[in-house]
Amino acid sequence: MSFSEDYFDNNGDSYLNEEEIKKKIDACNEIVESGQTFFNIDFIDETIQLCLEYDFPEEGLFLVESVLEFTPYNSEFWQYKGILLNNIFEFDEAYIAFNKALSLNPGDVDTIINKSIAEDNLGMFEEAVESLKHAIILEPSNEEAYFSLGVINERQEEFHEAIKYFHSAVELDDLYSEAWYELGYCYENIDMFEEALKYYSKFLDIEPYSATGYYNKGIVYLKQGNFEKALNTFELSIALKDDFSSAWFNCGVTYAKLNRLNDSLAAFNKAAQIDPFDEEIFFNLGQVYEDLQEPEKAVKNYSKAIKLESEYFEAYLARGYCNHLIGKFKSAQRDFNIAVKIISELTSSFNLSDNMQESADKLNENIIDIINKSGSDHFSYDYWKKLADTYIELGKWTEAINCYDKCVNLMPSNATAYYGKAKAFFFLNRTQEAINCLRAAFSINPEIKNDFERDYPEIKTSRLFKKLLEENQS
Numbered sequence: 001m002s003f004s005e006d007y008f009d010n011n012g013d014s015y016l017n018e019e020e021i022k023k024k025i026d027a028c029n030e031i032v033e034s035g036q037t038f039f040n041i042d043f044i045d046e047t048i049q050l051c052l053e054y055d056f057p058e059e060g061l062f063l064v065e066s067v068l069e070f071t072p073y074n075s076e077f078w079q080y081k082g083i084l085l086n087n088i089f090e091f092d093e094a095y096i097a098f099n100k101a102l103s104l105n106p107g108d109v110d111t112i113i114n115k116s117i118a119e120d121n122l123g124m125f126e127e128a129v130e131s132l133k134h135a136i137i138l139e140p141s142n143e144e145a146y147f148s149l150g151v152i153n154e155r156q157e158e159f160h161e162a163i164k165y166f167h168s169a170v171e172l173d174d175l176y177s178e179a180w181y182e183l184g185y186c187y188e189n190i191d192m193f194e195e196a197l198k199y200y201s202k203f204l205d206i207e208p209y210s211a212t213g214y215y216n217k218g219i220v221y222l223k224q225g226n227f228e229k230a231l232n233t234f235e236l237s238i239a240l241k242d243d244f245s246s247a248w249f250n251c252g253v254t255y256a257k258l259n260r261l262n263d264s265l266a267a268f269n270k271a272a273q274i275d276p277f278d279e280e281i282f283f284n285l286g287q288v289y290e291d292l293q294e295p296e297k298a299v300k301n302y303s304k305a306i307k308l309e310s311e312y313f314e315a316y317l318a319r320g321y322c323n324h325l326i327g328k329f330k331s332a333q334r335d336f337n338i339a340v341k342i343i344s345e346l347t348s349s350f351n352l353s354d355n356m357q358e359s360a361d362k363l364n365e366n367i368i369d370i371i372n373k374s375g376s377d378h379f380s381y382d383y384w385k386k387l388a389d390t391y392i393e394l395g396k397w398t399e400a401i402n403c404y405d406k407c408v409n410l411m412p413s414n415a416t417a418y419y420g421k422a423k424a425f426f427f428l429n430r431t432q433e434a435i436n437c438l439r440a441a442f443s444i445n446p447e448i449k450n451d452f453e454r455d456y457p458e459i460k461t462s463r464l465f466k467k468l469l470e471e472n473q474s
Contacts, residue, residue, distance in 0.1 A: 021050050025059045032066045041067055048080055057087040075104035079111045084115050094118040109139045113148060120152055128152055147179050150186075159186040173213035178208040182211065188220055196220045211241035218250060245274040249281055256288060264288050279308035283315050286322075295322035313342040317462040336465065337429045343459060377423045381410045388420055397424040415445035418450070426456075 008345065015025075028047045031040045044063050051060030064081045071077060085094035098115035112135040115292035119128035129152060135145040136341035152164035163186045169179040184200035187193070200217040207213055218233035231254045235248040248271035255264035268285045275281065286301035302319035305312050320335030388403030401424045407417035418441035441448045459465050 012458070016050065018054070021054050021056065023193045024050060025056065025063075028063050032063070037066050038070045041071070045077075048077075052080065052083060052087075055085045055087070056256070060084045061088075062400050073104055075101040075108060075111070078104065079108070079114065082111070083114055083120065086114065086121075089121070091121045093116045095122060102169070104276075107138055109135045109142055109145070111140070113142075113145055116148055116152075123414055125152065125156070129355065137458050143169040143176055143179070146172070147176065147182075150182060154182060154186060157189075159190050159424060159442050162186050175206055179217075180206065184216060188216070188223075191223075193224050209240055211237045211247065214240065214248070215244065215247050218247070218254075222250060222254060222257075230254045231258070243274050245278070245281075248274065249278075249284070251317055252281075252284060256284075261292050265292070277308060279305040279312055279315070283318070286315070286318055290318065290322060295325045298322045299326070299340070309344050313339040316342070316467070317459070321463040333431065336462075337431050339462070340426045340431055341429050341433070341458065378380045381407055381414070384410065385417065385420075387453070388417075392420065392424060395427075395428045400424045413444055415441040416448050418444065419448050425456070 017385045024047045028040075028044050031037060031044065038042065048063050048067075051057065051063070057263055061081065061157045063083045064084060064363070067077050067396045068074070068081070078097050082094045082097035082101060085091070085097060095115065096120040098111055098118060100118075101111045102115065104110065107331035112131050116128040116131040116135075119125075119131060128147065131146045132149045132152075135142060136149075137147070146165045147169040150162045150169065153159075153162035153165065163183060166179045166183045166186065169176050170183070173179075180199050180203040183196075184196045184203060186197035187199060197217060197220050198239050200213055200220065204210060204213045204217070214233050214237035218230045220238060221227075221230035221233060231251065234247050234254060237244055238251065241247070248267050252264045252271060255261070255267055265288050268281055268288060271278070272281045272285065272337055281312055282301045282305040286298040286305065289295070289298035289301060298323045302315045302322065305315040306319070309315075316339035320332040320339065323335060324332035368389045383402050384406040386408065391400035391403060393395070401421055404421040404424065407414065408421075411417065418437045422437035422441065424432045425431070425437060438452065444454075
């Protein structure tokens, strides 16, 4: 069988389009099916490299497997196989392929680096690090090995260690744009914002058309409170990528910071058009409408956020406040109840996870122990308090309230018992009674507010909560 010479013309491979690559792949498939693989290995090799470069992993794997049938001791094709398997997330098989390649060529640094990718994705972090350090011993000038070590440490949030490796990479290659970018990211995460800006700028010097680079730089300006520069940078990002929803979103945030509320509204609406499934966008739209004193529109957007994320307690709190403003008091109370329930579940000190039954048994034993130690039905305040706290941990809210009532009877001027009752009422969604208990606790001991702010930081900043608490003072 003969094949067109066009298939073997390598001129302009770097400018090949998808259709041209597929033609080469089809030609190779014909070669394999005709039994002429061995006589056309060089052409198949070149096509496999195109599959690697242009992301045709399944096609590349078929061709690699076909070649390995004839050259099972060729380390390069085993390496290709490993890379292609990495690209389709078959890391176990990739690891085997890389080890086979290294058994045939132990000193191949590229194979060692690619093996570290499989190890990293298999959770073999120590092995991945050792592989990369071995690669550096074999080839001290290999910037990719340093970069990969930086990435592993960065993902483990070992940012200072990652920074050292990324610096080594750029010392070896001043145009290593990805390393400059990651340096910016690492410095941003350790709140060294000026350094972050410097390295993002180095990245953008090399990659001036990167929308992501400008976006990240804008985030740093936003964190610094430099809103004008943040806005200019987000706008540059959008100019390069008009459908960049995160950039539009943060434009909205920045406009709001600058009190340009109508511009903020327009930016958030654009973000919502691009990504209609992001609940945070609709929450922020609600916030802007709230600031524009349009509570009905705010409610609609908070409702959209809640529809997308049913446990979005901030949205329930905000919607409740707006419902209260427009006179829908029952809806406001219901929103607050739901928010409190979600927050209570998140902040509960009793975590029924791996040892649920064991924990429950332990707490029940504590209850029996407390009762036995009392030796009487007439507990002291401390006994009732200890019993109530244990019921709270066990999730027995009604029993806890009964015990706190005993505490209040024994020591009416002790704010702690009222605060304990409030927490139990919150768990039971009996918000009105919880607020009454909080008011009593705060009245007796204003320092209890510190405990409340620590236990419920989300609620204490809620406008609706403040409103409800104020109304209960009348």
